[in-house]
Amino acid sequence: MKTYFSLSIAAFALLAGCSQLPNTSTSNSTDALDLRDNKNAAEQLWILKHATKPIYPKAALIAKQTGCARFVITIDNQGNTIDIRFVESFPEGLFIDVSRESLKSWQWQASTSNSESQAIIRTVQLDYFMKEAVNIDAAKAFCTI
Template identity: 30%
Template sequence: MKKYLYISLISLLTGCASNQLATDSQDNSNYESNFADLALSTDAEFNALWKVQKRVDPGYTADAARNGLSGCVTVKFVVNRQGKAVAQQITDSFPFGVFDKTALEAIKQWRWQPTQSNPEKTPALTEVKFDYMVQGTKNKAPAEKH
């Protein structure tokens, strides 16, 4: 009897999970289609549409400081009609993964306001590079190459 109960429960949970996956992929495809026609803006193109209203510097992780690590993270994202960064994606990271979390946390707090030439609040795709440098770094040469 317990065997049938477990099988029923697993079937039910699997069914719920597959429905959730379908819903998530539908939401993502719809979400991505909203920005699919956006090309990465040059600085001039982006600055003609949006200006930074609130900028938050990323934190420097204690582990990276303790280990004397410098690095950088480039984040690509869309500024939506509300002036918020959405669809964030790490496009470059050195050392890999060390500063990613702090870069994403910072960019999520940034806010933009449309310029006078952007009354429609047209979304724009752009990227920001965060540099993390500390004196006496152990990886200065490779960090500067990025």
């Protein structure tokens, strides 16, 4: 049985040219820019340097389930992933624990446009794909794979 895992963040490429970052609010608790609704701006500031691939859950393999899990994370000024907050998943509850465990070790590198290493809050989605999944159409719709 062949399974695939993909990160639904295109953090490996910077947008070409200069662009103005949107006016964003700042979180009082961490002094981080809140970019959870602005993936492009988040990707202009931090590039994913290291991502640990989560283990496909055994229950999902047995049940032939594919899906995703969404989290809001904070990237601190050192490039560490902190404050990992679960948002939603499909199927409900299936991919949360393995995703959270993986996210704990993600490391980020400040881009050249983030020379001061400004901490940010952003949304990330981890996708789990199995070609033989019985719920592939519903997963594609929910996860926008």
